[in-house]
Amino acid sequence: MDVKRFDAVDGLRGGLAVSVLLSHLVGSIIGWSENRPFVGAYISVVYFFIMSGFVLSYAHAKGNFIKYCLTRLARLWPLMFISTVLMVILYKYNQYHGGYVSSLDVFSPMVFLKNILFLHGVYWYDFKLINEPSWSISLEFWISLLIPLLFTRLNFIIKVIAATSVFIALLYFYRSGVPPNLLTAFVSMLIGSICYDLTKKIWFIELLKDKFFSIFVLFALAVCCIGVYGQTHNILDYFYIVAFIPLMFVDFLDPETIIYKILTYRFFIFLGYISFPLYLLHESVIISGFLYRRDSVFLAIVTGLTVSIFVAYIYARYVDFYLYKYLKGQIKKLPF
Structure with a gap:
């Protein structure tokens, strides 16, 4: 079973991007209480890592490594900078x-430089994040380089052992919840890569055809939604990460299943299309202040939700589409 476009995963990514937006929007308006809706949206970012590991393992399993790095920069850096x-x-x-x-640190040229050079989480000193959601972009960029270098080269069993070992280490050392660091990005993207490997195994594809598996995936979606809505930083974070794994196979289910239809509904496909700018641009809408009434x-x-979606669409449609297409074209022309 060959899937060339992961529409349902895109739709899922869009829904998760909205959850992050709502978490920040609600927090900025009513306060950052742990009782607020979507307080667990930090788990959505871990889900982003898993999805990236899955999709990038499919799209970049082979090819020139330098061009791969440049393509990742072309995908992530322009919007990070803007x-x-x-x-x-x-x-x-x-x-x-x-x-x-x-903070007044946001006006520091050195802090600005550290922000745009993807140094968060890999630099040995903490520094102020100018755009708070950007922390995950730095981690994703550096770990994504391991996909063609390591993840797609390792034996499946070795990958499973490595992911399990790191996951247990995180569980042992960070019992207060999953940390926003390189280890989390590493194990999450490795899990995504393992999930992609499973889709190449005949026995697993046969399992996906079972009607009960689609019910299991739908149940997993419900569990993850509960986590994103109300989970606070504690050991249950790891349970919600595991609960997300079945969702990586939704594009391999029968198109007539309920969950596939939900996630490929036009609204979710649209959210998937704008998910990256929605994730990185919504903070600017929030801090602008004058775009919505606080009373x-x-x-x-x-x-705030409407304006954020509109701004993300404008960027995705009239900037990102053409800019990324141009940069990819230039990268392909490179003589190596």
């Missing part, structure tokens, strides 16, 4: 007009 610049501009505007400024929580959330 969103960081936009945040600095908005913070400067807020500074002059009495608005919110997270009405409902109106503030609806307006």
Whole structure:
């Protein structure tokens, strides 16, 4: 069974991006209480790592490594740079007009440089994140380089043993919840790569054809939604990570199954299309302040959500599509 486009995974990615947006939006309006809706959206970021490991193992299992690195830069860096610049501009505007400024460090040229060079999580000193959601982009970039170098070269059993060992180590040393570090990105993307390997095994494809497996995947989705909505940092984080694994196979289910239809519904496909800019640009909408009224929580959330989706669509449709296409074209022309 060969799947060339993971539409359901894209739809799932879009829904998770919205959960991160809602978590930050609700927190900025009503406060950062652990009782707020979507407080567990940090788990969505771990899910992003797993999905990236899965999709990148499919798309970049072979080919020139340097071109692969440049392609990853072309995918991640432009929006990372643009969103960081936009945040600095908005913070400067807020500074002059009495608005919110997270820290004066956001105006430091050195801090700006560290932000755009993907140093978060790999640099030996902590520094201020100008665009808070960008922490995961740095980790994803560096670990994604291991996919053609290591993940797609290792024996399946060795990969399973490595992922299990690191997962147990995280569980042992970080019992207060999954940490936002390189180890988490490593094991998550390795799990995604293992999931892709499973789709190449005949016995597993036969298992996916069982009607009860689709029910199991639907149940896994419900469990993950509960975690994203209400989970707080504790040892249950690891349970919710494991619960997400069955969802990686949704594109290999019968297209008539309920869960496949849900995740490939046009609205979710649209959210998947704008998921990356939605993830990195929503913070600029939040800190702008003037785009929504704080005296009405409902109106503030609806307006912030609507504006964030609109901004993400504009970027995806009129900037990202053409920019990424151009950069990929230039990379392909390189004489190596």
